[in-house]
Amino acid sequence: MGIINFGSMNLDHVYSMPHFVQPGETLQSSSYHIYAGGKGLNQSVAAARAGASVIHAGVIGAGGEMLLSLLKDNHVDISSIASPGVPQGHAVIQVSESGENCIILYPGSNHAITRSYVDDVLASQSAPEFVMLQNETSEVPYIIDAAFRRGFSVVFNASPFDASLLQIDLSKVAWLLINEIEGACLTGRSGPEEILAVLCERYPETGVVLTLGKEGSLCAKDGRILHQGIFPVDAVDTTAAGDTFTGYFVASLDAGMSLEEALRRASAASAIAVTRPGAAPSVPVAQEVSAFLSERS
Numbered sequence: 001m002g003i004i005n006f007g008s009m010n011l012d013h014v015y016s017m018p019h020f021v022q023p024g025e026t027l028q029s030s031s032y033h034i035y036a037g038g039k040g041l042n043q044s045v046a047a048a049r050a051g052a053s054v055i056h057a058g059v060i061g062a063g064g065e066m067l068l069s070l071l072k073d074n075h076v077d078i079s080s081i082a083s084p085g086v087p088q089g090h091a092v093i094q095v096s097e098s099g100e101n102c103i104i105l106y107p108g109s110n111h112a113i114t115r116s117y118v119d120d121v122l123a124s125q126s127a128p129e130f131v132m133l134q135n136e137t138s139e140v141p142y143i144i145d146a147a148f149r150r151g152f153s154v155v156f157n158a159s160p161f162d163a164s165l166l167q168i169d170l171s172k173v174a175w176l177l178i179n180e181i182e183g184a185c186l187t188g189r190s191g192p193e194e195i196l197a198v199l200c201e202r203y204p205e206t207g208v209v210l211t212l213g214k215e216g217s218l219c220a221k222d223g224r225i226l227h228q229g230i231f232p233v234d235a236v237d238t239t240a241a242g243d244t245f246t247g248y249f250v251a252s253l254d255a256g257m258s259l260e261e262a263l264r265r266a267s268a269a270s271a272i273a274v275t276r277p278g279a280a281p282s283v284p285v286a287q288e289v290s291a292f293l294s295e296r297s
């Protein structure tokens with residue numbers, strides 16, 4: 001059926017560091033690259049590379065041409081993207097020798113999404129089943145309400161977390177994808193089982209995927225709880241691992257796969273992504289994921 005993704009697009013300025021810079025410290029990086037990124041763009045690319053039909057909705061800023069080209073090259077429909085003449089959103093990312101990252105975000109164009117833009121995009125699309133979003137754009141609660149009202153299945157990756165998310169009515173969300181830290185902030189609880197229990201009690205209709213780093217992920221839906229482990233690999237850069245997981249998970253559901261298949265495919269895709277540098281460029285295509293899984297079955 002397809003996916004509309006109201007998502008951020010960032011130019012990622014990525015610095016390879018011996019360790020993350022400490023307060024008061026000045027540290028040289030060993031390399032610097034600009035990659036296409038933004039949780040929204042990464043998830044659109046992941047869903048499209050997984051085989052879904054994806055419409056990306058959002059605002060591109062001045063200097064963001066390479067982001068549009070990358071989406072287009074990956075067969076993402078960019079015809080709904082607006083360009084009102086605002087500065088491009090970007091991220092400054094440190095990647096440590098162990099492949100971990102820390103990120104500064106400048107929202108720029110990603111905060112130029114307006115309610116009338118959201119209404120126009122949703123009114124012009126009836127075929128897609130899923131509306132996907134993350135927490136890097138403006139008007140997140142409005143997008144959830146408007147998409148729910150129009151009968152779309154809303155997939156919300158509540159990342160990065162901030163206090164505004166506590167005001168959102170998550171019962172309008174069909175699928176909530178969060179990590180353990182975000183889950184703890186949303187529920188005030190700690191530990192995966194407790195977090196899931198609270199979310200399932202509060203939002204019984206909402207499917208929840210809780211990603212747990214090296215412990216894999218837990219998925220709660222309709223009273224069932226599924227666990228998906230990770231595929232161990234040597235990580236060089238974990239940026240966009242979660243985005244790859246989300247894009248593959250939604251695309252797999254959109255293709256009619258079972259929850260078990262969707263989780264396994266998403267886990268395999270994110271394992272491949274962490275073995276490569278950069279955000280969007282690290283996302284594997286569907287054939288790579290299938291080959292990776294066949295080698296491990």
Ligand code: RIB
Binds near residue numbers: 042241
């Ligand atoms: O999830 C990774 C992404 O977070 C990066 O591409 C960066 O742009 C930030 O949005």
